[in-house]
Amino acid sequence: MKLEAIVLCAALLAAGPAAAQELKVVINPTEPDEVPPGVREDQLLWKSARDATVEGMGNILAANSELAELRAALAHVDVLEKDASAGDRAALAAIRARLEDRRAALAAAIPTGPTGGCRYTLIHLEQSMDAEPGTALANRLPQKREEARWCAETFSAANAKLAPAIASTRAALDEVVPELRKRGAARPAPAAVAKPGETPAAPVPASAPASAATSAAAR
Numbered sequence: 001m002k003l004e005a006i007v008l009c010a011a012l013l014a015a016g017p018a019a020a021q022e023l024k025v026v027i028n029p030t031e032p033d034e035v036p037p038g039v040r041e042d043q044l045l046w047k048s049a050r051d052a053t054v055e056g057m058g059n060i061l062a063a064n065s066e067l068a069e070l071r072a073a074l075a076h077v078d079v080l081e082k083d084a085s086a087g088d089r090a091a092l093a094a095i096r097a098r099l100e101d102r103r104a105a106l107a108a109a110i111p112t113g114p115t116g117g118c119r120y121t122l123i124h125l126e127q128s129m130d131a132e133p134g135t136a137l138a139n140r141l142p143q144k145r146e147e148a149r150w151c152a153e154t155f156s157a158a159n160a161k162l163a164p165a166i167a168s169t170r171a172a173l174d175e176v177v178p179e180l181r182k183r184g185a186a187r188p189a190p191a192a193v194a195k196p197g198e199t200p201a202a203p204v205p206a207s208a209p210a211s212a213a214t215s216a217a218a219r
Helices: 003-019 040-081 086-109 115-129 141-186 212-218
Strands: none
Touching: 040 086, 040 115, 040 141, 086 141, 115 141
16 A cells, blocks of 8 residues: 555544544635535545644643643742751652653643644645646645645644643642642741841830739729
């Protein structure tokens, strides 16, 4: 079997139920069951690439949001470590290791390469699928098919890694962030620092017990 046929079969399998369901052919497809005009194989390839790309873009957005929360949590650890006891330092080191592990796994799951161009690949494939034979748009159809296959395969593989990485990161943050807030609330308030030229405020003494004379006068 030729490599092109193998890749096309993979795209059809990735399309899942789309290969069996009746798809709506429209000029500007926007709904999940809509595809542009063209031969059936190209429609399924377009849908496979579109679905994987849309899911992938959403996952990348979610992953970047989680990475931002991880950076904030790690910054919180930095603050807590400054005046932590030996026992607290060990606990904070374990928290840091867990957060760093999630950050590395999540960053590794985000696809690299020209994935942002897949949005344009879908537009170009759509244009070429129904182009007049012999025109420049029609002649570039084989190239756009290859680009669409790359998008479908790249995003499908990335989505398989991103979804669980996002879920495990979210679970870690939901557990760690409340603990960090609790530790932060338990820290002693920092001492007031006098500005240059000012005398530090004297601490307010606790109320002393009244003397016998004062007590007698009060009576």
